[in-house]
Amino acid sequence: MNFPYIVIALILLIIVWFYLDFTLGRKKHRALFQKRETPILYGNFELFPHGKELFADYLHELKMARHHIHILFYIVRDDQFSQQFFNILKTKAQEGVEVRLLVDRIGSYKVKKPAINELRETGVQFAFSNRIKFPFLFYSSQVRNHRKISIIDGKIGYLGGFNVGKEYIDQDPKLSPWRDYHLKITGESVPFLQREFLIDWNEYASANVEVDSVYVPVQLKGSVPHQFVPTEAGFLEEKYLHFIQNAKKSIIIGTPYFIPSKKLINELILSAKRGIKITIVVPYITDHMLVQEASYRYLRLMLKEGAQVFQYRNGFYHAKSIIIDDQLCDIGTANFDKRSIFLNKEINCYFYDLDFVQRFKDILRKDILDSKPLTLADLNKPNFFGSVKEGIAGALSFFL
Template identity: 35%
Template structure:
């Protein structure tokens, strides 16, 4: 009898292994990670896989939300933006005919927009003050979407201002991610709702778990005021983003405010997310006003998620570089294609420099990041650890183009999270981002290969284990 139980358990285990291999045969890295979890936790591991590893396209409810109305509206918006691009405004940068520019011009999601003005914020205090000032001046609507919202001092400032604007008759809509803002109390939301603020939770954790979509998180950070000014970047709403968390100290981030046609697409991103959560179609022209900006910057908003990944763009930025490739990221977990592209860039003689934090906020991700350092150092890349505090900035500079926003240089951001980035073509914006990069470089310590190879064996073991599980981060 005991032998039969052993045989049954063994058969069940084999079936679980076979299921993962069959379902993940297209994603071998994830298959290996899940098999490791299954071997470590035989029953629990498969249950975890069942609830969190389901492909995004398998969700019928999500597929139904791909409304034709949005596609028609997007086509009209694209046509409208193209009408605003005068022939004499088209700069040589946008018209280059290399593979990267061809990709950017032919991306199916959002086109290159003109008539933009961009302001860059390298610190949270400046960015938040600009957001709060813009919100205070709102006359018609305020749209806010963040991965993390905290009920702390900074969160209270936003809360009180949003309540005041709602009481003044301004339409206020707030979206937050169910997982990232899981600690946000009901009292905070109730105070907003009682004042007339509409709120929405992107995939509430419990419902998302049983609907097998817990693994898909909305990592975007958006503020749109009256459809005329938009904010995006790496900051969430919380005191730590002001450098007030003793565990991290100074918080280095990159955030942007924009005026011009790019704002229309930040707005479009928010309202499609609002539709996904609330099933409300909002396409009235008052939310997409004619932009008053007389700027001459070209900007492309890049909306990505499990159904429209940013991976192709990141890969193209790397392989198209001819002279320089500068990367800042809090999490460095490249997939095999990105890793090969970086090695190829280094071997080709391109100046590849990567800044990562010296102080980790997630140790397993930190060890996974370090596992990629040695082989890239051996290839000739240069790595630096930021020393002043925590580096949360997400920037890629490839020759005379830059990409920045909410997406990290990791597999989750590439394929599993809803992100919002911007590609910048304007020389002044690029120059400012390069200046910020070299300022961060001066506050960083370079990782030298001979010293790095001497790290303790226990750390190397942690790196190996973290790297094996990295496709699931």
């Protein structure tokens, strides 16, 4: 057999393997996932849109921990700020506080063995979540744990879009200031975050923990009605469709990557046609290749239907939020893209308190003031290389 035919045969074999691996892996994932969400709970919330303020509060609370610290992040970097974070965890473990740190295997690939060994030597329990697993190597490499959950002493929880690295505290010249939303939580829903962390921990850590054995003090009800919903394997699409279909007046979406599924973009178009005012806030600069180009085809469709699109200009916009009719808002870890919808493990908090929704809308309104409108004319300017990148991005949009 000639060499070119061998190469072609190998390429075809690899394509077939990728297809079967992904298709069968996704089928198994959907079969195993069990939908779960809390009832309406009541808690108290602080909202942090700036990393410096968030981490000043967060690191202080870590230092004050007396019983346990349970942490899950998608990204932990190997930089000076991450070392500060590690040092606090090591100190608390040496003081006798139970410390568990779970990070995504791909997102936190920069956490190397020497750092892990140092953590473990001081008593920190460390594990990687969502490791690449046989037999579905390609599919498991794409399913990332994108959740960011912290629980301190069973009394304080954190949830949102920030990770641990210098860019999140405005020390990356290209991406500063970093704009995101993160929640500090007290009240009766903190034990749910505790359980969610332990579900992920038990899946990947060598030593499992009985959920009922973890110290969780009695929590009083707070004032803000809300609901936590963890998602994976496509369940997020169902939630978003429900919200969009039930909108009566307005939909505001804030996301760093606007790459919706076919069902979601069609539902948004139908909503615009029935008179729903749709506003979309996205970044002007990007932190990943091709994600901006992948969003353009969908933004064109929305602009043609009369939606308003704003590009945030005061740094990098990494927020994940939805507001429906000024009645409900969503703040969490999920982007409005196919990866968060179909592949990632995410967790969002849905708020049903009018005062909190208005408070959050005021923050989002400030972000819109720091943005500039995007028009069809902007997107349709002739650009050969831009068109090529859009074509490539469209083909890869499921994995961006």
